[in-house]
Amino acid sequence: AQKITQTQPGMFVQEKEAVTLDCTYDTSDPSYGLFWYKQPSSGEMIFLIYQGSYDQQNATEGRYSLNFQKARKSANLVISASQLGDSAMYFCAMREGPGAGNMLTFGGGTRLMVKP
Amino acid sequence: EAGVVQSPRYKIIEKKQPVAFWCNPISGHNTLYWYRQNLGQGPELLIRYENEEAVDDSQLPKDRFSAERLKGVDSTLKIQPAELGDSAVYLCASSLDRPGSGTDTQYFGPGTRLTVL
Numbered sequence: 001a002q003k004i005t006q007t008q009p010g011m012f013v014q015e016k017e018a019v020t021l022d023c024t025y026d027t028s029d030p031s032y033g034l035f036w037y038k039q040p041s042s043g044e045m046i047f048l049i050y051q052g053s054y055d056q057q058n059a060t061e062g063r064y065s066l067n068f069q070k071a072r073k074s075a076n077l078v079i080s081a082s083q084l085g086d087s088a089m090y091f092c093a094m095r096e097g098p099g100a101g102n103m104l105t106f107g108g109g110t111r112l113m114v115k116p
Numbered sequence: 117e118a119g120v121v122q123s124p125r126y127k128i129i130e131k132k133q134p135v136a137f138w139c140n141p142i143s144g145h146n147t148l149y150w151y152r153q154n155l156g157q158g159p160e161l162l163i164r165y166e167n168e169e170a171v172d173d174s175q176l177p178k179d180r181f182s183a184e185r186l187k188g189v190d191s192t193l194k195i196q197p198a199e200l201g202d203s204a205v206y207l208c209a210s211s212l213d214r215p216g217s218g219t220d221t222q223y224f225g226p227g228t229r230l231t232v233l
Contacts, residue, residue, distance in 0.1 A: 004158075035221070043205060045159070045224035091158050095220075102147065102213060102220050103172060106158025 003027065004094055004107035011112050013082045020067070021077040021110045023092030031097045034075040035104065036066065039089040048090075051075055079112075087114045118143070120225035122208050128231045134196035137228045141189065141210030148185055149222060150193050151207040159207050165191065166213070195230075203232045 005024045013019035025034065036048040051059045051066045059066040067076040079086055089111050093104040121140040129135050141148050147166050151159035162181070164172040167188040176183065180199070185191040195202055209222040 037224070042226060043229065044226040045207065045209070047221050047223060050221060093158070102211065102222070103161050103164065104159075104222060106160070108156075109158055 002107075003105045004092055006092055006107035006110050008110045009108075011110055012115055013079075013112065014115050015084060016081055018078060018080045019082055019112065021079070021090050021092075021112065023075045023077065023107060025073050025075060025092075025094050027073075027094065027096050029097040033095040034066070034068070035093040035095070036064070036075075036077045037091045037093065038086075039091060039109070041088070045091070049077070082114045084114050084116060087112060120208055120210055120223055122206075122225035122228055124228055125226060126229050126231075128233065129198055130233050131200055132197040134194065135198050135230060136195075137193045137206050137208075137230075139191045139193070139208030139225060141191075141208070142212075142223055145210035145212050145223075146188070147211045147213045147220075148191050149209040149211075150183060150191070151209065151224075153205040153207055153227070155204070162193070162206075198230075198232045200232050203230055205229050 003026050007022055032053045034051045037045045039045050049059050049061045049064045049066050051068045058068050063080045065078045089109045091109045092107045123138050149164050150162040152162055153159040163176045163183050165185045183193045205227040207224050207227045209224045211220045211222045213220050
């Protein structure tokens with residue numbers, strides 16, 4: 001079974017609008033972390049936001065927020081006020097428990113295209 | 117602060133040739149990772165180092181791949197001989213792992229895009 005599932009291969013959003021990128025995960029470990037990375041065409045993976053499984057509040061970083069629904073095992077990324085520079089691949093990743101040695105498991109990614 | 121540095125950025129070789137990739141992590145980061153990213157997919161871990169020690173290399177194809185991290189800083193990933201299926205982007209990442217910390221964010225370099233002809 002896939003540990004990280006991103007069901008949207010591609011998404012369009014109008015500039016200045018908000019967009020939600022979906023991510024569901026599968027783990028039986030009570031301690032885990034969820035990450036979102038952005039990968040522009042240049043290839044570098046840019047860290048955006050982190051959510052710990054025990055965090056009580058949804059994580060926010062500037063225009064990025066993480067809609068964490070633990071019971072549904074979802075960790076959707078919300079980008080507000082989209083900009084042209086947000087066009088890129090977005091990857092959701094999970095780190096499972098202290099015993100996992102900080103290994104990240106990535107989803108297949110979502111390509112976001114921002115329209116002017 | 118300088119990020120993770122990788123070289124070369126691009127490499128084109130013929131099959132059966134050797135190739136090596138170099139990575140310099142963020143200063144002070146004790147953990148270093150090599151990932152492989154096939155086209156249209158997310159990265160997959162090949163090997164993880166804690167300082168000089170390779171602590172997770174279960175996904176590294178050991179018949180042709182090797183890696184080293186001398187002195188616990190720079191690292192080199194080698195493929196010998198390369199096969200057509202090795203064409204991918206090879207990403208290096210580093211993190212500062214602190215006992216009891218849950219975040220330990222991994223920071224990635226720009227990657228090396230390998231094409232095997």
